[in-house]
Amino acid sequence: MESSKPSFSRRDFIKKNSLAAAGAVLASVVSKPVFAAGLSQVQTPAILGGKAAWSTSKWPEWPIWNPATDEKQVLEVLRSGIWSRAEVVTQFEKEWASTLGVKRSLAVVNGTNALVITLNQFDIKAGDEVLVPPYTFIATVSSVLSNGAIPVFVDVDPETFQMDPAKIEAKITPRTKAIMPVHILGLPADMDKIMAIAKKHNLLVIEDACQAHLAEINKQKVGTIGDAGCFSFQNSKNLPIGEGGAIVSNNEKFIDRCYSYHNFGYAYGTAVGAVSSGCIIQGTKLRFTEYQAAIGLAQLKRLDSQTTTRNENAAYLKSQIKDIPGIIPYKLYDNVTRAAFHLFPFRYQKNAFSGLSREAFIKALTAEGVPCSSGYATLNTQPYLKDTFESKNYKKMYPADMLNINTYNEHNKCPNNDLLCNEEAVWFTQNMLLGSKTDMQDIASAIEKVHKNSAQIKKLGKR
Ligand SMILES: *Cc1c(COP(=O)(O)O)cnc(C)c1O
Numbered sequence: 001m002e003s004s005k006p007s008f009s010r011r012d013f014i015k016k017n018s019l020a021a022a023g024a025v026l027a028s029v030v031s032k033p034v035f036a037a038g039l040s041q042v043q044t045p046a047i048l049g050g051k052a053a054w055s056t057s058k059w060p061e062w063p064i065w066n067p068a069t070d071e072k073q074v075l076e077v078l079r080s081g082i083w084s085r086a087e088v089v090t091q092f093e094k095e096w097a098s099t100l101g102v103k104r105s106l107a108v109v110n111g112t113n114a115l116v117i118t119l120n121q122f123d124i125k126a127g128d129e130v131l132v133p134p135y136t137f138i139a140t141v142s143s144v145l146s147n148g149a150i151p152v153f154v155d156v157d158p159e160t161f162q163m164d165p166a167k168i169e170a171k172i173t174p175r176t177k178a179i180m181p182v183h184i185l186g187l188p189a190d191m192d193k194i195m196a197i198a199k200k201h202n203l204l205v206i207e208d209a210c211q212a213h214l215a216e217i218n219k220q221k222v223g224t225i226g227d228a229g230c231f232s233f234q235n236s237k238n239l240p241i242g243e244g245g246a247i248v249s250n251n252e253k254f255i256d257r258c259y260s261y262h263n264f265g266y267a268y269g270t271a272v273g274a275v276s277s278g279c280i281i282q283g284t285k286l287r288f289t290e291y292q293a294a295i296g297l298a299q300l301k302r303l304d305s306q307t308t309t310r311n312e313n314a315a316y317l318k319s320q321i322k323d324i325p326g327i328i329p330y331k332l333y334d335n336v337t338r339a340a341f342h343l344f345p346f347r348y349q350k351n352a353f354s355g356l357s358r359e360a361f362i363k364a365l366t367a368e369g370v371p372c373s374s375g376y377a378t379l380n381t382q383p384y385l386k387d388t389f390e391s392k393n394y395k396k397m398y399p400a401d402m403l404n405i406n407t408y409n410e411h412n413k414c415p416n417n418d419l420l421c422n423e424e425a426v427w428f429t430q431n432m433l434l435g436s437k438t439d440m441q442d443i444a445s446a447i448e449k450v451h452k453n454s455a456q457i458k459k460l461g462k463r
Contacts, residue, residue, distance in 0.1 A: 045368070046367035047364040047367040047368075047461055048460050053368040054446070059432050062431040063240040069301070070295075073294040074298070078291060082290055083289055084289060088293040089287075089288050091297065092297055093106060096296075096300070097248060101220070101224060102223070102249065103250045103252060104251075105255075106246060107246050107292075107293065107296075109245065109286045110234065111208075111210040111231060111234065112139040112142070112232075112245070113286045114231065114247045115210075115230045116143045116146045117247060117258050117261055117286065118143075118258065119206065121258050121261055122178065124144070124149050124177050124204075125147055126398070127149075127397070129173060130144045130180055130206075131154050131163075132144065132151045132153060132154070132163075132180045133153070133184065134155065134156065134417040135161055135162075135421070136379065137182075139208075148397055149177070150175075150402070152173075152176070153414050154167050155167050155415065156416050157416070158420055158424070160187060161184055161185055161330060161420065162181070162182075162183070162184060162188075168197050178206055179194055179197070179204070179205050179226075180207075180208055182207075183223075184211060185211060186213075187212075187215070187330055187336070187339050188333065188336045190335070191222065191226070192335055195225065198226075207223050207229040208230055210230060210245070211232070211343070212339075212342065213238045213239050213340050214303060214304065214340055215340040217336055228248065228249040229248045230245065230247055232244070233245060236429075238307070238310075238342055238430055241295045241299065242295070256269030262284070262285070267280045306434060309434055310341040310433040313434070314339070317428075317433075317440040317443060320441060320443075320444035324448060327347075329345075330345045343427040343428065343430060344433060345427050350423075353450070354455040358374055362374060364457050370442070374421075376420075378417060378418055385405065385408065389408070
């Protein structure tokens with residue numbers, strides 16, 4: 001793992017990463033805390049005017065870029081003048097597929113469109129329902145709507161933050177076409193159970209692995225377990241290229257169709273021969289570029305060791321905070337052999353913190369030099385759903401009773417997710433997990449400091 005930590009300001013981070021899709025949250029990377037001066041000087045919570053527990057050094061920067069090792073191929077591409085999709089993209093696709101242990105990979109403009117193309121080429125369209133978790137980034141759900149289908153929300157297991165397999169079957173109807181498990185936060189969803197349910201009901205499984213690069217279940221990489229998997233290479237993601245995405249699958253005909261669709265519908269692969277040239281299916285243009293692929297190849301070299309570091313640090317941090325009252329770290333399913341830890345999540349229970357609100361807790365911890373956020377808002381209740389249902393296309397595709405937003409909301413309540421989003425979830429970003437073991441101890445100490453002073457913070461703080 002890279003040891004250099006160039007200095008790096010919060011503003012730089014926001015500038016670099018804030019258009020972040022998932023990541024909006026990441027926005028607050030501040031000073032790395034150090035208890036060097038001894039606890040006595042920092043007893044007063046920083047939020048109440050005391051000294052921040054840490055201020056001297058910095059959290060690891062993101063994204064990481066090392067000119068000496070990373071720039072050769074990028075410069076070659078730039079100087080070649082071949083910038084549109086060609087051999088370097090193909091090389092990246094081959095390496096991504098072999099890294100995951102899957103037959104094929106198609107690189108595309110971003111993770112959002114990887115999902116859109118995948119649903120489209122599995123013919124998920126008007127009248128179809130797709131089961132999604134509410135605890136995810138908007139793109140999971142919008143990809144269903146982009147194809148004219150209806151997202152149906154399956155509540156989460158609050159211990160793992162993942163779609164709860166025990167709640168899936170109750171949501172299956174004759175219109176259900178696919179399950180879209182999201183390995184959210186980089187923690188694998190319970191694929192053994194999800195695959196069994198899909199098999200029983202003859203449903204497709206499309207994995208949103210946009211946060212879960214190299215995560216595994218039973219030693220198999222997530223994204224390669226279902227019918228197809230989708231990845232994102234947006235700047236905040238564990239494999240950052242600025243923008244980018246990939247579809248992976250062992251179904252070669254499906255990937256050939258995706259290729260064709262992402263390239264104007266021109267004949268490709270298995271389709272060539274049947275029709276030698278021209279546009280054979282309805283398509284669009286969502287191609288990756290050569291310089292993106294060159295950046296990706298450079299980033300790919302460090303992904304495995306970074307993933308190991310994140311796993312080690314996450315396990316250690318978990319062990320350090322699990323006994324603090326009111327702090328309940330994530331749980332991994334027993335079949336998980338590796339996680340990606342795009343984020344480190346825990347649940348915050350204010351009763352153990354003198355009733356201090358989660359927002360006040362987050363502010364207090366951030367003031368100590370440990371940035372964190374409350375994560376996602378409830379996706380199943382936002383106005384985009386009503387907006388879509390009132391659109392011209394949807395009104396032509398569906399009978400009015402199926403577009404009744406009140407009935408829809410009634411069928412899509414997710415109380416566990418409400419609790420996570422509105423009250424309990426707290427995240428640390430993945431770059432923090434690239435720090436040292438001492439950094440992890442410091443995070444734990446900061447939480448302990450806020451815990452110890454929670455009554456005072458509640459009394460004297462603004463909220
Ligand atoms: C980031 C993300 C996406 C979308 O990927 P982009 O590359 O930003 O378009 C989709 N789903 C999840 C869960 C994500 O985190």
